[in-house]
Amino acid sequence: MKLIDSHCHLDSDQFNEDREAVIERALAAGVERMLAIGSGDGPPDVEVAIRLADRYPMLYASIGVHPHDASKATVETYRQFAELAKHPKVVGVGEIGLDYHYDHSPRDVQRDVFAEQMRIASDARKPIIIHSREAWSDTMTLVRKHWNPAYGGVIHCFTEGPAEAREALDLGFHISFSGVVTFAKATGVQEAARIVPQDRLLVETDAPFLAPVPHRGKRNEPAYVVQTARKVAGLRGAPVEDIAAITIANFERLFLAEASPGSV
Numbered sequence: 416m417k418l419i420d421s422h423c424h425l426d427s428d429q430f431n432e433d434r435e436a437v438i439e440r441a442l443a444a445g446v447e448r449m450l451a452i453g454s455g456d457g458p459p460d461v462e463v464a465i466r467l468a469d470r471y472p473m474l475y476a477s478i479g480v481h482p483h484d485a486s487k488a489t490v491e492t493y494r495q496f497a498e499l500a501k502h503p504k505v506v507g508v509g510e511i512g513l514d515y516h517y518d519h520s521p522r523d524v525q526r527d528v529f530a531e532q533m534r535i536a537s538d539a540r541k542p543i544i545i546h547s548r549e550a551w552s553d554t555m556t557l558v559r560k561h562w563n564p565a566y567g568g569v570i571h572c573f574t575e576g577p578a579e580a581r582e583a584l585d586l587g588f589h590i591s592f593s594g595v596v597t598f599a600k601a602t603g604v605q606e607a608a609r610i611v612p613q614d615r616l617l618v619e620t621d622a623p624f625l626a627p628v629p630h631r632g633k634r635n636e637p638a639y640v641v642q643t644a645r646k647v648a649g650l651r652g653a654p655v656e657d658i659a660a661i662t663i664a665n666f667e668r669l670f671l672a673e674a675s676p677g678s679v
């Protein structure tokens with residue numbers, strides 16, 4: 416069985432000792448491709464994922480300022496993004512969005528930086544990868560205003576319930592489930608995993624964070640996306656092989672197909 420991890424942070428310090436081995440284990444587990452998220456520790460270094468994707472053929476890269484780092488974004492950051500978006504392995508802009516849980520950057524700054532990056536994604540004709548924590552209604556308000564659905568997008572590490580999933584689906588988003596869906600108390604997320612249409616479903620690890628059961632509490636790694644796919648399959652009453660095939664096809668259509676305006 417083959418799978419794709421649609422969201423992982425392989426640049427994390429937590430992989431410094433054994434990054435090669437982590438990637439080898441992923442491949443051995445059938446996780447044949449991974450999207451390395453480029454947020455890193457924020458600007459000025461916005462190429463963390465590109466450096467990995469240049470080195471490893473099975474990795475794709477994104478570029479983006481995480482809401483935590485919104486205060487570090489400058490005009491120079493945006494200028495770099497416009498350039499880096501042309502790199503052949505850069506497949507999306509993210510993770511971008513709003514995080515009102517930690518509030519590491521002021522909320523008005525988060526909103527401005529999120530909006531600006533949606534404009535950059537539109538200009539580059541790339542899908543967006545959204546991080547939204549305790550900020551759902553502001554996130555939806557801003558995407559309605561600034562996002563171009565023609566180029567696609569995903570709500571990454573979905574932690575809301577079915578109503579929010581429907582709202583995002585109506586706007587044209589894909590929904591990506593992480594290890595959170597395997598947590599016993601995450602009943603709303605599990606309910607959402609049942610109702611997402613087949614052609615909008617993705618799975619991810621968000622490694623090194625949020626390891627799925629039975630690895631919960633330990634460092635996460637892309638090989639563990641298998642556990643999340645199994646859980647989603649169980650919730651939907653589908654064979655895990657089907658979920659694997661579906662999420663690969665969705666990833667390829669969202670991130671690897673040449674976008675054309677009006678395709679949604």
Ligand SMILES: [Zn+2]
Pocket residue numbers: 422424452510621
């Ligand atoms: Zn992430």
